[in-house]
Amino acid sequence: MKKLFTLIGIALVSSMVLSCKDDATTTTQFTLDINGLENLGGEFVYEGWLIVGGSPITTGTFTVEDNGNLSNSSFTVDISNLDNASAFVLTIEPSNDPDPEPSDVHILAGDLTNGVGILSVGHAAALGDDYSTAAGGYILATPTNGTNNDENSGIWFLDPAAGPGVGLTLPTLPAGWKYEGWSVINGVAVSTGKFTALNTADEQATFSGPILGPPFPGEDFLVNAPTELTFPVDLSGSKAVISIEPEPDNSGAPFLLKPLVGDVPANAADHTFYSMGQNLSSLPSGTVLR
Numbered sequence: 001m002k003k004l005f006t007l008i009g010i011a012l013v014s015s016m017v018l019s020c021k022d023d024a025t026t027t028t029q030f031t032l033d034i035n036g037l038e039n040l041g042g043e044f045v046y047e048g049w050l051i052v053g054g055s056p057i058t059t060g061t062f063t064v065e066d067n068g069n070l071s072n073s074s075f076t077v078d079i080s081n082l083d084n085a086s087a088f089v090l091t092i093e094p095s096n097d098p099d100p101e102p103s104d105v106h107i108l109a110g111d112l113t114n115g116v117g118i119l120s121v122g123h124a125a126a127l128g129d130d131y132s133t134a135a136g137g138y139i140l141a142t143p144t145n146g147t148n149n150d151e152n153s154g155i156w157f158l159d160p161a162a163g164p165g166v167g168l169t170l171p172t173l174p175a176g177w178k179y180e181g182w183s184v185i186n187g188v189a190v191s192t193g194k195f196t197a198l199n200t201a202d203e204q205a206t207f208s209g210p211i212l213g214p215p216f217p218g219e220d221f222l223v224n225a226p227t228e229l230t231f232p233v234d235l236s237g238s239k240a241v242i243s244i245e246p247e248p249d250n251s252g253a254p255f256l257l258k259p260l261v262g263d264v265p266a267n268a269a270d271h272t273f274y275s276m277g278q279n280l281s282s283l284p285s286g287t288v289l290r
Helices: 002-024 079-084
Strands: 027-035 044-052 055-062 074-078 085-094 106-111 117-120 135-140 154-156 177-185 188-195 218-220 239-246 257-263 285-289
Touching: 027 079, 044 079, 055 074, 055 085, 074 079, 079 085, 085 117, 106 285, 135 257, 177 218, 188 218
Parallel strands: none
Antiparallel strands: 027 074, 027 285, 044 055, 044 085, 085 106, 106 117, 117 285, 135 154, 154 218, 177 188, 177 239, 239 257
């Protein structure tokens, strides 16, 4: 009888070992190595997705510290999902998100082969463009308070030689994103407004005067100055920035995607077109590693 119990015990232990082994082989880990992401604040998180058979499967959320480090870079997933995933997509989601599906804010994506791939903003499942053709510039002028009044206290992303005409060359954004213009004045970033079209006025005229501005993105800095500044202000020596902002926006500051940046000359002349330079180093990138 003792021998029988011994054999039964061995059989049970063997069964448990085999069961544990089978369970262990149903999952695997992959690692995200991403540079260039920023802290989203307390209301938003990053979330990864495997695209399997055209459908998204979440790999979990993470945050990013002020130094750029990911709160978590290793994720456990079903091994068959990773084997069969055609792509990986990184989105921005509300921290308390009732929707189990990905948001429209796709910031990075990449094709996967055997669970390995390179992530970029240029992938079709992210922003869809690497911004290598981004270009443009601006003039200083204050059309919303009449002529010859504080002309260096406004910035407009237009080209006076074109009629005036469009001053920016930027790709059409996918859902979930908007462009935003900025002047960085004495270290303070002040928005000139969000926009999606290059040949119409942007979404704000917070600081402008009473006269209607031109049909292009831009702003006069004449009224309602932030507490750190006084308007009107001479924009000579400031910076001009075009950012790409998530929608909904996580912050009142410029987002990490800033494809165009320009230094306003210290002796800037009004109604003169000044070019901006590409700032592609601001675009994040990364890899999925198995």
